[in-house]
Amino acid sequence: MHYESEMMSLGYNPEWSEGSVKPPIFLTSTFVFKTAEEGKRFFEIAYEKAKLNSEEKMGLIYSRINNPNMEILEERLAFLEKSEDAAAFESGMSAISTTMLAYLKPGDVLLYGNPIYGGTHHFITKFLKEFGVEIMPFSSSSKNDEILSKLKNKSIGNKVKMIYFETPANPTNTLFDLESIKDLKQSLFKLYKKEVISVIDNTYLGPIWQKPLLFNVDLVCYSATKFLNGHSDVIAGCVMGSKKAVSPVKTLRTFLGGMIAPYTAWLLTRSLETLSLRMKKQEENAKKVVSYLLEHSSVKKVLYPGIKSMGKSQTEIYKRQCLGSGALISFEVGGGEQSAFKILNNLKMIKLAVSLGSNESLAQHPFSMTHSDVPNKIKKSIGINEGLIRLSVGIENYEDIINDLKQAFNK
Numbered sequence: 001m002h003y004e005s006e007m008m009s010l011g012y013n014p015e016w017s018e019g020s021v022k023p024p025i026f027l028t029s030t031f032v033f034k035t036a037e038e039g040k041r042f043f044e045i046a047y048e049k050a051k052l053n054s055e056e057k058m059g060l061i062y063s064r065i066n067n068p069n070m071e072i073l074e075e076r077l078a079f080l081e082k083s084e085d086a087a088a089f090e091s092g093m094s095a096i097s098t099t100m101l102a103y104l105k106p107g108d109v110l111l112y113g114n115p116i117y118g119g120t121h122h123f124i125t126k127f128l129k130e131f132g133v134e135i136m137p138f139s140s141s142s143k144n145d146e147i148l149s150k151l152k153n154k155s156i157g158n159k160v161k162m163i164y165f166e167t168p169a170n171p172t173n174t175l176f177d178l179e180s181i182k183d184l185k186q187s188l189f190k191l192y193k194k195e196v197i198s199v200i201d202n203t204y205l206g207p208i209w210q211k212p213l214l215f216n217v218d219l220v221c222y223s224a225t226k227f228l229n230g231h232s233d234v235i236a237g238c239v240m241g242s243k244k245a246v247s248p249v250k251t252l253r254t255f256l257g258g259m260i261a262p263y264t265a266w267l268l269t270r271s272l273e274t275l276s277l278r279m280k281k282q283e284e285n286a287k288k289v290v291s292y293l294l295e296h297s298s299v300k301k302v303l304y305p306g307i308k309s310m311g312k313s314q315t316e317i318y319k320r321q322c323l324g325s326g327a328l329i330s331f332e333v334g335g336g337e338q339s340a341f342k343i344l345n346n347l348k349m350i351k352l353a354v355s356l357g358s359n360e361s362l363a364q365h366p367f368s369m370t371h372s373d374v375p376n377k378i379k380k381s382i383g384i385n386e387g388l389i390r391l392s393v394g395i396e397n398y399e400d401i402i403n404d405l406k407q408a409f410n411k
């Protein structure tokens with residue numbers, strides 16, 4: 001079936017719980033084994049001392065390792081991403097940091113796309129660097145030849161272990177070319193005969209509008225706090241990919257303990273039932289808001305994937321790799337911080353808050369809020385100016401969203 005239909009029942013059988021149509025919340029830390037032999041066998045499988053044979057089924061042990069709510073959720077997440085496996089976490093940052101720690105050891109090189117989510121940036125540049133991982137940034141305009149020759153000059157090309165990036169970039173909506181990252185990975189393999197793992201943060205457009213696994217990306221990370229949950233009431237994260245690629249992440253999760261809790265998993269499972277409806281409505285609304293902003297005389301610039309003003313090469317990348325443009329719009333007004341703050345302070349329905357992808361519209365000021373940690377010079381060089389506002393469009397009636405902007409602009 002299609003994903004909209006599968007989200008109603010995949011991975012759950014009403015017979016497990018008195019015919020209950022929806023999965024209950026399995027608030028338990030531990031599970032009863034039928035026999036001691038069964039308990040022994042489950043541990044052998046969980047700790048990878050043995051593999052399941054064809055007529056065996058893995059059972060539940062302890063909720064840090066597995067729990068029905070986590071398993072139902074993971075099955076649905078894998079279905080949405082069309083991946084073999086998924087791992088769910090208590091936050092997006094837990095998913096991202098566990099993935100990095102599962103693959104990177106001191107001495108390895110991490111190539112990372114810039115700009116990147118602030119928390120991820122901090123983890124890479126502060127924690128991983130101190131931990132002994134060599135880090136090297138690249139941008140959406142970096143050519144593969146430049147990256148490869150830089151690695152060669154530093155004699156570190158053979159140490160590259162991971163390419164990590166985010167597209168579209170926040171808050172500029174600049175796209176990284178998935179084909180080009182695939183080529184970079186292949187070139188590194190040809191030159192150094194070492195497997196490099198590519199990892200994308202797909203929070204902004206996935207899983208409906210962007211499918212990176214089709215471009216041979218190995219692992220797809222999410223802050224499920226955003227579109228996947230979409231109700232601003234949960235912090236959660238996940239990682240999807242092949243069984244082989246997800247396996248080290250799941251193993252480390254068992255020991256770092258960032259697995260999703262049963263109640264969080266249950267809420268997120270419920271949200272996935274309406275994911276497609278929400279994301280499609282949010283995009284429809286966002287396009288109407290973009291049209292309004294493009295016509296407004298006080299708006300200097302609108303940043304939104306796929307629109308003409310993003311430039312020819314960006315619209316070409318958009319056509320190749322995006323199925324839709326999503327619900328995040330950035331726009332710049334003249335008059336810098338003063339004008340931007342005046343608009344933000346005068347919004348009535350749209351809430352002044354960070355975060356994104358929720359069913360209600362949110363607005364914030366990247367320069368002084370989500371990106372306040374980024375040095376001013378870098379912010380300006382990538383187009384994060386004092387007059388820039390980021391809008392995450394919700395599912396309200398679009399006329400009310402536009403009217404709210406209109407009255408704030410008028411003030």
Ligand SMILES: *Cc1c(COP(=O)(O)O)cnc(C)c1O
Nearest residue numbers: 091092093117201203223225236
């Ligand atoms: C919010 C966000 C994160 C961090 O996720 P949390 O759920 O807040 O831990 C990571 N990446 C992106 C792109 C985000 O927007």
